[in-house]
Amino acid sequence: MKKTFLFIMAAASVLAVSCSSDDSNDTPPIDNTVYLPLSQGNYWVYDVTSTQEAGQATGRDSLYVANDTVVGSTTYKKLKTQSMANGFFSGALSGNAIRQNGTKLQLTGSTAFAFSEYFPVELSITDFTFFDSAASAGTQLGTTSGTIEQPTEEGYNLSIEYELKATTGETLNSHTVQGGDTYSNVKTVNITLTLTITALFDAGGFTIPFEVLPEQDVVTSTQYYVENIGAVHVSTLIEYNLVDLSGLNVNLPIPQSGTIQQEEVLDTYNVE
Template sequence: MRCIYPIATLFFIAFYCSCSSNESISEELLAEIGSENYFPLEKNNHWTYNIEAETSAKDSVWVEKDSLIEGEIYYQAKGNAQKKGFFTNLISSSLVAKSKSKLFLDGNISQLIPGLEIPVHNLTLLDTKSPLGGELYTNSGISTYEYNKYILHIEYTVSTKTEAVLNDYTLFDDTYNNVIKTSLTVNIKGILTTDVDGYELTIPVIKDQDAIISTQYFAPGIGLIYNEAAIAYQLSNLDQLEGKLPFPTEYSEVITQSIEDFSILN
C-alpha cells in the first residue's frame, strides 16, 4: 500500500478527501458489509498512522495477545510510548472484542483533562448491522480528580453512532470501498468542591459541553483508516479559587490520524 503523507491543515483534508454516502442501504450492500471484517484482530496485526495536531507525529499500534474473559475473546492492543492520536490512545489502553456484527471495547478515555479517566464498558465502535444514523452506545457516569484540597467532579455521557456508509472514500491516492463512518462524543459538565474554613464550597466550573467529538472511518479488511478528533474544554468561575489547578483551565485541539501502512495476517 502506498504511504499517505502527513496532513498539514483541515483545508488540506477537505481538498484531498472525497466521499459519497447512501441515504439508504440496499439489502445487497448490507449483506456485503456483513461478510467483511472491519477490524482484523489477529495477533501481530499492525497499523501505522500519520498524526497531525499542534505537532506532527507517527503512531504505531499492534495486537499483542488475546485472552478469554467470561466466554468472550478479548484482544490487547499496544502502541508506541508517545502516542498522539486519539484513536490509538483509546484502542491501546483497552481490551477489544468482536461479537457477531459489533466491535466493542472495555477501557478508559483519558485524552481530555490530564489525570482524569472516563471508564467505558462494552463501548460499541461500529456495528455492520446498525441502520444509518443508528445509536450504537450511550452511557453516563461521574469521574473525579483530586488535587490538594480540590475535588473535580465530572459528569459525563459517552455515545457512539453510525454516521454513514460510503461507497467510495478517497484519501489522497487511495480509494476504499464500503467504508463505515462512525462518531464518538463525550459530553461533560463539572463542579469543583473544596473546604474553606470548615465549610464545603461547591463551584460550577464546567458548563455542559461536548468535550470530545471523534469521527472514525473503517475500511473492510484493514480497520481504521482515518480519525479526526476535536478535543476542547473550558473552565469558568475560577476567580473563586485560592490556588492554581495542575492542568490547563482551557484546551482546544484537533487531532487527525491517517493510515500510512498496515500488516494484516490472513
C-alpha cells in the same frame, strides 16, 4: 504501497423445501463482514497531525494486535502501541480488550482523556460498542456515563460527570484522505465525550460546589472504517472552555481553554 488482501468469505447455503411455488424456507445469510481484522500480529501505522494555537505537532502511531486476553469468561484481543500513542484513536484502543461480537466491535478496559499531563480523566468501560456494520445512520451504538471524583494538589476535589457515546454515521461511496489515497464504501462512526466539571470547596465542614466546566462536548471524533482493513482515517476535535475564575483566586489543574484538531491517517498496514 499499501497491501491489498483477498478475503475468502464463507457463503451461507440456502436449503429450500417447496410444497408449491409460493412456499419456501430460506436461511438468511450470515454477515461475515470484518471492519477491524483482529488476527494476532495485525498492525496499522498512522500519521498523526495535531494542530492548536501554539502550532502543529506530528507523530506516528503503530497499533497492533498483541495477544488474547480473557475478561470474565470472554476472550478478547488486546491491542497495543509500540510507544506512547500520539493519536486519540490509537490511544483509546491501546492496552484495551477488543472483540468482534457479531457485527459489533466492543471494547473493555479504560480510556483516558488528559486536559494536561498532570490531570488525566480515566473512564472504565465494559463491552462498549464503538462500531456496528449492520447499524443504520443515526443509531446509538454504545453509551456509558457516570461521575468520578478526583483530588487536586490545591486541596479540593473535582467532580467530573461524563457521558461517552458512539453513534453510527453515514456510509460514504468514497473517501479521500490526506496523501491522496481513496477508499470505497466507507462506514463512519461518531464518538462523543461530554463532560461537566464541578469544583468542591470545603468551607468549615461544608462543601460548596462551583461549576467550572458547564456541560460541553469536549471530544468529538469521526472514524472512517473500510472492510477488511480497519480505520483508515480518524478526525478528532478536542475543545473546551472553563468559566472565568479570575475573580475567585482559584487555581485549577486544567488550562482555561483548549482547542486541538487532530488527524490520524493510515499509512501502512498488515492484516489477515
